[in-house]
Amino acid sequence: xxxxxxxxxxxxxxxxxxDNELIRTAxxxxxxxxxxxxxxxxxxxxxxxxxxxxxxxxAIMLNNVGLAILAGIVSVLALYRAGSFIHExxxxxxxxxxxxxxxxxxxxxxxxxxxxxxYEGIHSLHHARTRxxxxxxxxxxxxxxxxxxxxxxxVLVSALAPIGLFIRYALLAPLSAVIPPLRKVVxxxxxxxxxxxEFRRRPPEGEFKKQWYAQxxxxxxxxxxxxxxxxxxxxxxxxxxxxxxxxxxxxxLNQIRTLVAHxxxxxxxxxxxxxxxxxxxxxxxxxxxxxLWAPVGLRYHALHHLLPGVPYHGLGEAHRRIAEALxxxxxxYRANHTSLWGLVMGLVRGSSGHAASSQSxxxx
Numbered sequence: 330x331x332x333x334x335x336x337x338x339x340x341x342x343x344x345x346x347x348d349n350e351l352i353r354t355a356x357x358x359x360x361x362x363x364x365x366x367x368x369x370x371x372x373x374x375x376x377x378x379x380x381x382x383x384x385x386x387x388a389i390m391l392n393n394v395g396l397a398i399l400a401g402i403v404s405v406l407a408l409y410r411a412g413s414f415i416h417e418x419x420x421x422x423x424x425x426x427x428x429x430x431x432x433x434x435x436x437x438x439x440x441x442x443x444x445x446x447x448y449e450g451i452h453s454l455h456h457a458r459t460r461x462x463x464x465x466x467x468x469x470x471x472x473x474x475x476x477x478x479x480x481x482x483x484v485l486v487s488a489l490a491p492i493g494l495f496i497r498y499a500l501l502a503p504l505s506a507v508i509p510p511l512r513k514v515v516x517x518x519x520x521x522x523x524x525x526x527e528f529r530r531r532p533p534e535g536e537f538k539k540q541w542y543a544q545x546x547x548x549x550x551x552x553x554x555x556x557x558x559x560x561x562x563x564x565x566x567x568x569x570x571x572x573x574x575x576x577x578x579x580x581x582l583n584q585i586r587t588l589v590a591h592x593x594x595x596x597x598x599x600x601x602x603x604x605x606x607x608x609x610x611x612x613x614x615x616x617x618x619x620x621l622w623a624p625v626g627l628r629y630h631a632l633h634h635l636l637p638g639v640p641y642h643g644l645g646e647a648h649r650r651i652a653e654a655l656x657x658x659x660x661x662y663r664a665n666h667t668s669l670w671g672l673v674m675g676l677v678r679g680s681s682g683h684a685a686s687s688q689s690x691x692x693x
Contacts (some may be wrong), residue, residue, distance in 0.1 A: 350604060351660055355635050358650040362643035365425045369642045373625075374414055374429075378436045381407030385575055388567045394660035401571065405578035406621055409439050412579060413625040418445050419452040420637055434544055439551050441451070441521070441576055442494035444544035450537060451521045456637055461605050462595035469528075472593035473676055479679055480588065483524075487584035491576045503543055524587070528610050589672035590630045600620035602635075605661055609634045610672060611665045613648055622669055631664035 384404035391397040405426070415438070418430055438444040454460050455468040462469050472479055497519050517529040520541075533541040558564035592608050594623035600608065611632035614617040619628040626633065626641025632648055639647050646667060655661045666672055 335666070339468060347678040349661065351635065355632075355647075355651050355655050355661075356401060358654050359602065359639060359643070359647040362639050362647050365421055365640045366458065366642055367426055370414075370417070370426055370429060370628055370640075373671065374411055374433065374436070376442065377407050377411035380404075381411055381598040385572060388575065389571050396608045397571075401575055401578070407580060408437070408575065410581050410624040412443065412583070413443060413627060415448045416627070416639055419449050421640065435545070437546065441489070441579075442498055444548050446533070446537070447520060447522050449540075450533070451523060456468060456634065458602065458605070459599050461634075462600050462608065463597050464525070464527050467521060467525050467528040468586045468593070468596070470524045470530075470593065471596050472588070474596055476593065477677065480673075483588060484584050487580050488577050493571045496554050498545070498549045499556055502549040503553075566650050577586050582622060585669070585673075586627060586678065589666075589669055590627070593676065606631050606635050607660065607664055609647065609664060612667070612669070612672075613665055614645075626676060633682065673690040 331542055372465075381404050384407060385590060386399045387400035388397045388404055391400060414433055418433060421429070432574045434444050447477070451467050455466055457466075460466045460602075462471075470483075472483065497515075501511070501515050505515040505596065516532050520527070521530045521634075532538075542557065555569070558567060559569045589612075590610055595608055612628045623630070626644040629644040629648055632651070636647060651661055
């Protein structure tokens with residue numbers, strides 16, 4: 330019988346204790362924060378949507394370039410916030426917010442060609458303990474271990490997302506309905522908001538299959554109508570391009586946020602709860618800018634991985650309570666960071682250092 334070295338056994342016990350202590354404390358002090366408050370969800374979504382589309386109209390109508398650009402920036406931020414509720418849709422319990430999924434898709438998902446089926450059923454895999462950071466995680470890419478040019482490329486490619494989505498829904502969706510081999514490709518590779526190029530999505534089943542098809546058909550009709558309106562001159566090309574630029578801006582902003590949501594240092598190994606937490610990022614107060622680039626609770630991304638059942642409006646209070654309950658030197662504090670710029674530069678330095686180390690090893 331093979332025995333593990335004493336050091337390895339001690340390390341495993343210490344890791345298990347760390348995991349249990351962190352989880353137990355977090356769960357204990359936040360037990361009353363799991364309830365969804367509908368008035369917050371509805372008011373936040375509706376105000377963000379009204380501001381976002383209102384500012385988009387202003388950006389299209391204004392003749393003053395400076396004011397039009399300002400309106401465009403407001404629209405990007407507001408629609409980005411409204412769009413971020415797609416993350417909440419994957420976590421809220423069925424029945425806790427009647428009509429919210431339909432309304433979000435009608436106001437944001439379908440018009441921006443990002444219906445919720447693109448994320449639902451995908452994000453849950455990212456939270457599966459034995460999948461996080463592995464090749465089976467659709468939302469993980471070891472960016473810190475890749476070539477330095479990967480970081481800027483990761484962001485720049487996202488600017489083309491609106492074009493790709495029009496192709497996906499106006500062309501590939503109807504064609505795949507009559508070409509089964511194409512349908513298989515569309516479902517596996519072009520039906521999820523993923524960053525792992527190795528991931529392949531499975532076909533939908535049960536009740537979710539009905540939701541998927543209804544959302545996909547609606548998005549396909551919308552994409553065809555919009556492009557037809559542009560082609561016939563009913564929708565001015567200038568207005569269309571401004572709207573596409575605003576949508577692209579929201580996607581790029583989300584991609585930048587994704588870039589710093591984790592440290593991206595895992596190379597496919599199964600990680601413990603604590604390791605997953607420390608590979609994720611909190612950017613808590615007093616910083617104010619994270620409220621713009623990581624809205625709807627996303628500034629507490631590490632905490633969210635620890636307590637995925639806490640709704641976004643409870644994460645700030647959850648962070649405060651856990652920080653009070655644990656000593657300053659505890660593991661919990663090690664996931665807290667101060668700024669977007671610091672995280673980006675850390676990722677760039679990490680990828681550059683890894684590339685230099687790989688070259689050195691190859692040379693030897």
